[in-house]
Amino acid sequence: MLVLALSHQAAQLQTVVESFPDGIMIVDHVGTIIHVNAAGQELLGDRPSKHIQEHVWRYHPHTLDGDPIPAQDIPLARALRGERVVDHEYLLQRSDGTIIHVNMSANPVYAHEQDGNLIGAVSIFRDVTEQRQQEAEQAQRLRELEGLREIAQATALARKEPAIYGVLVVRLARLLQTNLCVLFMRDDQDDMFKARAPAYGIDETAITRYVLALELVNQVRLLVETDRPLVLDERDSEISEVHGQILRSFGVQNAILVRLEARGRIIGLIAAANKCDNQRFTESDVRLLQTVAPQAALAIENSRLYTQARHISAQAQVQARHLARINDELDAFTYSVSHDLRAPLRAINGFTQLLERSLPDIPERARHQLTRIRVNVEKMSSLIDALLAFSRAGRHVPEQAIIDTTAIMRDALHLYAQDLLNCQAQVVVHDLPSVLGDGRLLEQVFTNLISNAIRYRRKEEPLRITISGTQTSGMVLLVIRDNGSGFDMRYHDKIFQVFQRLHTDEVAQGTGIGLALVRKIVERHGGRIWAEATPGKGAAFFVELPAPGQSQENQDEG
């Protein structure tokens, strides 16, 4: 009854064991294999029951590194010593020679659990080759992604080219597990691709020896022109002469080259290489370089643009400072010269007048000569004053007030009331739009223009001055028109330059500074001045000045 019951149980157990998806191997207390289930036989690649009665040592697993493990460390052997082995992983050679990755557990089997009478051991194992491969690939992808992320981050932060090279070669060498990694950058001067420091695995002093001629790069162009990196290997039986040449010139066994392209132009190459032939590049290495290259090229290009932009802006700043300094010096020079000229002039004039006073009965001829001295002193004095005003206009920053142009124009005319009366002038001033500017400076503009009109009037006709103004798109255009002697338009630009005069003092008195000062003031206001004239018919001066903005007018009213 008991036997029957037992054998009944055994049959049930057998069914369970056979239908189990994992391999199951049972050994007796000395390690003789007494059963391997169907899944187990298939996994081991054996015909059913082939190795029954053989010793378990027949199946000798290896560690994951490929080393054989000692016989006493085989899981079933350990289980026979009463140990429990859970989820250990080994490499196992199947009957056909293929190696699989297995996960194995083993447990001792006792006749009665209580008495410790060990009658054998059982091992459960399954093929995890594919699973582990996938996991390894995933881990590799993760490492690659992490590496790429690091490269992207580091190159984005680096501003200077060598810093980018450094980040790239070190991280790539680590990712590709290679012992040489370097960037060859194109030199447009001699059409060479030259290795740049810092490079991984190349001494800084030896770096100049690593050079690729454009010619050579062109020869391998067919491959370089595709996005795929060029993989060179000494052991490749079909390696071309050129490829072998490249490898030998670097003293390496294999190499992988990928182009760096920016704005449709090859600016360089990334090269990774191995000096010994037990390391070869894999498909994932190729993929990795392919991913990194555009990013690296972009980082390098950005850095170059950044450096260029900084250089340009630094140059512009230097130039602006230089110009400002020259301008300041010029104004300071004008000021100090004209200032220092006043003292001797004062002395000449003062002593001449003292002389005149102390000699009451001087001859007419001598008196005339003394008068000429005084007249010339006065002329020089007004020249100096004009120069001073001119230099002041250069250093003075115009105020930005809303100017009642009509009122200032009337003030300016008022200054010349006597002169205008003397030449029976007819002056028409239309309503003028307000402008934005410096009242004191603008009055100088108007007085100069009016004084010009008076001085260059034609003697045979009464002077007529018409002053009008219009406003268009943010600017006010003022026109001061006269019927005077005018000038030849060929000399238009000359009249606005310092000390350029079109007339002698016989025709009209002038310093040669008035219109230059007018132009300087107008331009300091952000405006323009120009003239239209016909010789003998008259001249019109056009002054364009900024109009007050909407906001300023509102402010003024509020």
Add this chain to the structure above:
Amino acid sequence: MRGDSALPLAIVLVEDNPDDEELTLAALEEYRLRNPVVVLRDGQEAIDYLFRQGAYAQRSAEQPHLILLDLKLPKVDGLEVLRMIKADPLLRRIPVVVLTSSREEADVITGYDLGANSYIVKPIDFEQLMTTVRTIGSYWLIVNEQPPV
């Protein structure tokens, strides 16, 4: 004309340009201002005189009643002299008329706001100079009530 003159209402002229000095004195003479004029030729001499130190340590305690001060001076700048005068509790009561060579310099004076009582731009025309001297003279020495020294 000596600074230690017993006459009151002395004028101090601080001027380094001998021509300007001669012309100013001539203009004062023309106006027949009998006031003694002490001429000092640089900023340091002006300070020594006014503060009775150095070469002027022994001079009488009598202080001038008007100072005509040029701005561009050797050794110590006219502005510095002006600043020192106005920082001294006694000297600050003496009217100071600043003589400038140009309107530009006049701007400097107003900008510094050092308390000059007046400033004039040295006119080139001698007649104008005389008028100016006359105006200053009559204004500060006659019309203005002198502060107690």
